[in-house]
Amino acid sequence: MPQLPEHQPLEANEVFRFHCHPGIPCFTDCCRQLELALTPYDVLRLKKALGLTSGHFLEQYTVIEFEPEDLYPRVYLGMVDDGRASCPFVGNEGCRVYNDRPGACRTYPLGRGASLEAQGDKALHILIREPHCHGFAEEREQTLNQWQNDQDLQEYNRYNDEMLAVINHPALLTGHRMSQKQADGFVLCLYDLDRFQKKVAAGSQNDTALLTSAIKRLIKQSFSSAS
Numbered sequence: 192m193p194q195l196p197e198h199q200p201l202e203a204n205e206v207f208r209f210h211c212h213p214g215i216p217c218f219t220d221c222c223r224q225l226e227l228a229l230t231p232y233d234v235l236r237l238k239k240a241l242g243l244t245s246g247h248f249l250e251q252y253t254v255i256e257f258e259p260e261d262l263y264p265r266v267y268l269g270m271v272d273d274g275r276a277s278c279p280f281v282g283n284e285g286c287r288v289y290n291d292r293p294g295a296c297r298t299y300p301l302g303r304g305a306s307l308e309a310q311g312d313k314a315l316h317i318l319i320r321e322p323h324c325h326g327f328a329e330e331r332e333q334t335l336n337q338w339q340n341d342q343d344l345q346e347y348n349r350y351n352d353e354m355l356a357v358i359n360h361p362a363l364l365t366g367h368r369m370s371q372k373q374a375d376g377f378v379l380c381l382y383d384l385d386r387f388q389k390k391v392a393a394g395s396q397n398d399t400a401l402l403t404s405a406i407k408r409l410i411k412q413s414f415s416s417a418s
C-alpha cells in the first residue's frame with residue numbers, strides 16, 4: 192500500500208479515513224505537550240462551561256504571552272506540570288470539557304487556514320497525519336464537510352473568522368507592535384469579556400453579541416500610535 196502524505200490538502204467533499212475513540216491505543220496522547228493558542232470564542236465557551244468568570248478562567252488556566260517579537264498578545268492554555276505537560280482538562284475518560292473544547296481540538300487531525308480572502312467555507316484545510324496518531328488506521332470514512340458537522344465547528348469557525356479583521360489590522364500588517372497598554376486592552380476586550388462588559392460596554396448583551404462588538408471596536412481602533 193503506498194505511503195500516504197503527512198500533510199494532505201483536503202477539498203470539501205474529499206473522503207478521508209480517520210476515527211478517534213476511547214478504545215484506540217493513543218487515546219488522549221494528543222492532549223499533552225501542546226502549544227494550544229486559545230481564541231476569544233474558545234475562552235468564552237470554556238469559562239461558561241466551567242462556571243467561571245472570564246477573569247478567573249484566564250488566571251487559572253491560561254498563559255498570556257506578549258514577547259518582544261510579537262505584534263499583539265497571545266493567550267495559551269496552560270499545561271499541567273505532571274511530567275507529561277498534560278492539558279488541564281484531560282482525564283482517563285478523555286476530555287472533561289468535550290462539549291466546549293477549543294476549536295483546534297475539534298478540528299484536529301485537520302489544520303484550517305483562514306484568511307481575509309479565504310474564510311468561512313472557502314478556508315483551506317490540510318490533513319495532518321502525525322506518526323503517533325492511530326486514528327488513520329481505523330475504518331471510518333468521512334468528508335471534510337461531514338467532519339466539520341460532526342465536530343460542531345460552524346460556530347467556532349464563524350467567531351474565529353471574525354477575528355481575521357483584527358489580526359489583519361492595517362497597523363499590524365505594517366509591522367507596528369502594540370504598546371503594553373494597547374495589548375492589555377486587546378486582552379480585556381477579546382478574552383476578559385466579563386470585565387469588558389463591566390468596564391467598557393454599555394447595557395447588557397449576551398456573550399456572543401458582546402464578543403462581536405468587542406471585535407468591531409478593535410477593528411476601528413488605531414494601533415499605530417502608542418498610548
Ligand code: SF4
Nearest residue numbers: 211217219221324326
Ligand atoms: S492521537 Fe489521534 S487517534 Fe489518538 S487520541 Fe489523538 S486524535 Fe485520537
Ligand code: SF4
Nearest residue numbers: 222278280281286296
Ligand atoms: S481541551 Fe480536551 S480535547 Fe483539547 S487538549 Fe484538552 S483534553 Fe484534549
